[in-house]
Amino acid sequence: MVSSEYERRSAARFATFDQDGNGYIDREDFSAAAKALLAEFGIAARSDKGQALYGGAEAFWQGMAGIADRDGDQRITREEFVNGAVKRLRDNPDRFAEIARPFLHAALDLADSDGDGAATVADTVRVLGCLGVQPDVARAAAATLDTDGNGKVAEDEIITAFARYFTVPE
DSSP, rough: OOOOHHEEEEEEHHHHOOTTTTSEEEEHHHHHHHHHHHHHTTOTTSHHHHHHHHHHHHHHHHHHHHHTTTTTTSSSSSSHHIIIHHHHHHHOOOHHHHHHHHHHHHHHHOTTTTTTEEHHHHHHHHHHHHTTTOHHHHHOOOOOTTTTSSSSSEHHHHHHHHHHHOOOOO
């Protein structure tokens, strides 16, 4: 049954957001992801890029909380994530992409070492690693994100893939 498989897969995606593994997603998980990315790329939190990343993390958190935090406690449980965010966003993957865009744009900007608007596949692996993706999975995912085979991952490639990852049942 697609629904059951979809819910199982969605529950696994929950762990991607639950950075500290405490069983719920909250603002701190988004801040922790931003902090890890800044440390990985040696960028100061008070720099323009650092502030953009923290602002993107906050926007992402607010968007997710607005969709999934059904009881208003500023925490998204696994159940709220699976039954709220994922089901609601499945019907509108573009909405999920727009919620994630500020954070993903800022993260990609950190990894874009030459300022051409794209990150190398290797730097994309570093970003994914900071977000808790296992190294072998990160390498495979980054290679897949390079849809045009140019060795780089552009914003549109990563945002489309990110939205599909969280909203497509297959």
